[in-house]
Amino acid sequence: MANAGRMHHDMGGRDAGPVDRGGHSHPEWEKRVDALMMLLSNSKRRVIGVDELRRGIEELGAENYSKMTYYERWVSSITHNLLEKGIISSDELGRKMAEVEDTARAAGDRG
């Protein structure tokens, strides 16, 4: 069977379409994800290694990998790694996510 044992991210040589040369300007949250990755993996902190972050992305699976954007994959991997290492818990993450959503909604209503 062709491509047995090939993981989705390991895509060199696969058939694909023309290269879309357009770019996009990076919204603030994407810059923050980049910064977060740098801060966690740098030699001063080594909270999560870059190899662990890559593995986290690879483990998202083919369907998620295709559907999610680059930065959505990164933030998912960062989060999963933090959960696995017990640095944050799902409980506190869920509460904090609800809190930031409420804050943003309130700001949106005022603005």
Next chain:
Amino acid sequence: MTMRSEDSVLDHYQAMELAVSALLIDKGYFSAADMEAEIDAMAKRTPDIGAAVVAQAWTDSDFKARLLADGTAACESIGLDMGPTRLVVVESTETVHNVIVCTLCSCFPRMLMGIPPDWYKSVNYRSRVVREPRMVLKEFGTEPSADVEVRVHDNTADMRYLVLPKRPASTDGMSREELAKLVTRDSMIGVKIVEAP
């Protein structure tokens, strides 16, 4: 704790990032100021840095030799912060045209070039440039002749790659600063050549 202003409607992943960052700040893994500083540092990393390295290599044969022997050491010797980057500089010549990719993810010499362009990270580029590089180069308007060796570099491990593009003819006498302005990000990835002015 200050946070930069956000869009008023957050999607799931934006909320996740804000929440994770807030929790990590609360737990003391880094400060809000650290994040601001990192974002500012990233903004300062643009292809202009790489272009200056190329222009210096074109005009200083000793630097060029050192750059090709050990990219990181040569860049550090001219005061550049390379962080943990282990740089390999590959020279495009009359006989070899180099092009860089990371098929497995998006490895890129960020300290010299900033963040990689979207197309470099795309499924289509990562899939096709290793197998049909000349067709991909043609999409970028680059067509090395058949007797030139097209050499693809797949960034699979710890090194980061920068193409030292061929200096165009008719640039004799240009200053280093003028030469640097000709050098584009895409020419240092290898999908474009440097055009004569």
Next chain:
Amino acid sequence: MVRFVPGDNVTVRRAFPPGHVRTPYYIRGKSGHIAQVLDSFANPEELAFGRDGLPKRPLYRVRFAQSRVWSDYSGSAGDTIDVELYEHWLESEENT
């Protein structure tokens, strides 16, 4: 101690393990030659699972003729591809 020197003919092992592997699928089982001996690095296959990846493994730039990698390669006969590969993925070509 590194096993290979520039110019040595090597073949990439034909193995397809799950896990975090930095040997691309398309190059497994292919033969080329050592273009450059790089430094030694901790094994990313282990680092990916939070282990220390020691002892460090030698890393090489291995050069392949594109025509030997892709049966349908449509570029020039002289075209090549360089891939960074860890020593434990490489075998001497004579032995394969």
